[in-house]
Amino acid sequence: MTRDIVIDQKWVPSACTLPTAEQPLRLAEFDALFAEAVRAVRREERERLRLELVPAPEHAARAAGLTVRENGCCSFFTFTLTVADGGLTLDVRVPPEHVEVLDALQARAETARESNRTGAPAGVRRPA
Template sequence: MADIAHFPSGAVPAACTLPTAEQPLRLAEFDEVLGTAVRSVYRAEPARLRLELTPTPQVAARVADLMVREAGCCSFFAFHLGLVDGRLCWEITVPAGQLRVLDALAARVPADGHRA
């Protein structure tokens, strides 16, 4: 799904099973979270992205729901959502062959999201 914004043709990875008609809706869901809840972005390594989110129950629930649904159609994602020292962190990991997907997600975070 997330790869839809990266490729001009709108292609998604072959591993994605989300119906084509639903892909723009899922992308909008990612954009909503990335555009409103991300406090900072850290690319821990090429295949792992760490997003610090606004630490509220609503954000945690929204992200957890999105993670479960996205893992159902793009099984190559590994997600982890956790609360440490009052910080809500969402880690997204992909295999080396899916780095373009992670790049596309990171690029969708607004410029005011702090990057490290």
């Protein structure tokens, strides 16, 4: 069974050169990475988001591949993948004019992480 992926316009800025037909697939890749690998989401600065990932080689490789491809269509992103002190982090920076995109990225990461933690489908929260 497939699930429709809704693309929020804040997520896809006009500067994006990824063909429209490929955008839902890329979004699904980000959602999967967020759900499976993100342990914490922190907004370090207005223009910088930090994602703490589960420190595993497969998550580092997946994040690296995805961010390289994303930078190819949305070159305003600066991604920094860091392996240090037994941890794995992905920092995402944007220029001031693209903060809305970072806001949307943060919201998706938090939603996917939470849905994985609770076992609920993305966007569905279980009662406490």
